[in-house]
Amino acid sequence: MLKNDQLAEWDRENFFHPSTHLAQFARGDLGNRIISGGDGLYIEDRDGTRLMDAFAGLYCVNIGYGRQEVAEAIAKQAKELAYYHSYVGHGTEASITLAKMIIDRAPANMSKVYFGLSGSDANETNIKLVWYYNNVLDRPKKKKIISRWRGYHGSGLMTGSLTGLELFHNKFDLPLSQVVHTDAPYYFRRADTGQSEADFVKQCADSLEALIAREGADSIAAFIGEPVLGTGGIVPPPAGYWKAIQAVLKKHDILLIADEVVTGFGRLGSMFGSDHYDIEPDIITIAKGLTSAYAPLSGSIVSNKVWKVLEEGTDKLGPIGHGWTYSAHPIGAAAGVANLKLIDDLKLVDNARDTGTYFNQGLKAALDDISIVGDVRGEGILAAIEFVKDRDTREFFDPALKVGPQVAAALLERSKVIGRAMPQGDILGFAPPLCMTRAEADMIIEAARDAIQSVA
Numbered sequence: 226m227l228k229n230d231q232l233a234e235w236d237r238e239n240f241f242h243p244s245t246h247l248a249q250f251a252r253g254d255l256g257n258r259i260i261s262g263g264d265g266l267y268i269e270d271r272d273g274t275r276l277m278d279a280f281a282g283l284y285c286v287n288i289g290y291g292r293q294e295v296a297e298a299i300a301k302q303a304k305e306l307a308y309y310h311s312y313v314g315h316g317t318e319a320s321i322t323l324a325k326m327i328i329d330r331a332p333a334n335m336s337k338v339y340f341g342l343s344g345s346d347a348n349e350t351n352i353k354l355v356w357y358y359n360n361v362l363d364r365p366k367k368k369k370i371i372s373r374w375r376g377y378h379g380s381g382l383m384t385g386s387l388t389g390l391e392l393f394h395n396k397f398d399l400p401l402s403q404v405v406h407t408d409a410p411y412y413f414r415r416a417d418t419g420q421s422e423a424d425f426v427k428q429c430a431d432s433l434e435a436l437i438a439r440e441g442a443d444s445i446a447a448f449i450g451e452p453v454l455g456t457g458g459i460v461p462p463p464a465g466y467w468k469a470i471q472a473v474l475k476k477h478d479i480l481l482i483a484d485e486v487v488t489g490f491g492r493l494g495s496m497f498g499s500d501h502y503d504i505e506p507d508i509i510t511i512a513k514g515l516t517s518a519y520a521p522l523s524g525s526i527v528s529n530k531v532w533k534v535l536e537e538g539t540d541k542l543g544p545i546g547h548g549w550t551y552s553a554h555p556i557g558a559a560a561g562v563a564n565l566k567l568i569d570d571l572k573l574v575d576n577a578r579d580t581g582t583y584f585n586q587g588l589k590a591a592l593d594d595i596s597i598v599g600d601v602r603g604e605g606i607l608a609a610i611e612f613v614k615d616r617d618t619r620e621f622f623d624p625a626l627k628v629g630p631q632v633a634a635a636l637l638e639r640s641k642v643i644g645r646a647m648p649q650g651d652i653l654g655f656a657p658p659l660c661m662t663r664a665e666a667d668m669i670i671e672a673a674r675d676a677i678q679s680v681a
């Protein structure tokens with residue numbers, strides 16, 4: 226086996242890490258952590274240190290680490306048939322079975338799944354499908370996409386544009402001109418502290434109406450949003466938000482894309498976030514929880530309404546000229562089939578609801594008396610703690626203090642628990658695997674309290 230020092234040297238010399246401050250990495254400020262194993266909520270590095278991963282990788286390892294059922298399904302598929310493409314009607318038992326399993330679980334109005342590799346490419350697909358859809362319908366001007374500030378939809382050119390976070394725009398000359406942003410449903414950060422949730426929801430819907438009026442409804446193709454804002458701060462929507470937004474979109478014949486890369490397959494305690502909030506999307510983006518990240522795979526689930534236009538459109542415009550070499554990759558599909566079976570067998574959606582509620586209530590109760598804790602929020606097995614300088618005014622800390630990253634570092638150092646300092650604002654996020662037990666939830670809560678107190 227290679228020595229750790231050797232690997233660390235090769236790492237610095239050869240590996241361009243994503244989302245990384247390259248100079249800090251080169252100086253050794255970020256260290257090297259070489260992960261070598263995992264089981265349940267835990268990962269282990271090459272020094273033998275065990276860490277509790279309360280963020281499930283990048284909120285993706287939903288069944289937990291080390292599930293042999295999925296590993297064996299992957300190995301079996303690789304031995305039988307590692308690859309064949311899915312162009313012009315080709316498929317494999319795994320990809321066809323997985324498509325059926327997804328449609329069986331998806332909201333009732335959903336029709337077909339287009340497979341990709343990542344959440345980003347699935348969202349790129351969605352935008353192209355929406356454009357194709359409007360071309361079929363002879364609406365060549367109806368092409369702009371509305372996204373929300375603080376939304377996260379990927380790191381591609383279009384998806385980076387849809388993302389409403391400065392870090393993903395700055396220095397990349399994004400967003401592209403076809404994207405317009407509207408307000409985030411971020412009630413905690415409302416301008417007027419006296420405003421009721423209902424009034425805030427109305428304000429979000431009115432602001433969307435105003436944007437549509439400014440741009441012209443005939444220029445807007447779709448609205449994309451995560452049922453719960455994820456990377457932008459883990460922000461569940463205020464009650465009634467989706468109903469109000471959907472009414473506006475329907476009025477202007479604007480398609481709704483529900484980006485369920487994080488919320489799909491159980492994280493909110495329902496199979497889909499769309500079920501959870503009574504959303505009726507035209508397209509749903511899935512990735513992460515589809516395979517629990519045991520292999521890369523994503524999908525765009527299209528509704529009956531969209532499918533009908535696409536299918537008829539091909540007679541008019543010709544075949545859909547959009548495909549990835551690895552669309553519906555058999556190994557990813559085999560992982561997906563085994564993963565979805567395991568989610569059913571272990572009743573992980575129920576556990577996400579029950580243990581997630583226990584976790585969220587426990588966090589709230591345990592952190593309530595700490596002065597820098599401004600907000601504790603969450604849904605299912607998804608939670609966030611937002612830090613503030615002043616509880617009454619919700620004043621931000623100076624970003625240079627990096628309070629969120631400091632708490633995440635303290636959590637890791639003091640308790641060997643991984644949480645995520647979210648990229649914008651002083652927010653610590655938790656998204657443990659859906660198999661978390663109550664005892665593990667208690668450990669995370671205790672570790673969070675200890676870390677926050679050490680920084681406060």
Ligand code: PLP
Nearest residue numbers: 343344345377378379484486487
């Ligand atoms: N959409 C959402 C809601 C996400 O959270 C992410 C990733 O975190 C993506 C899209 C992009 O997925 P990927 O990183 O697989 O490209």
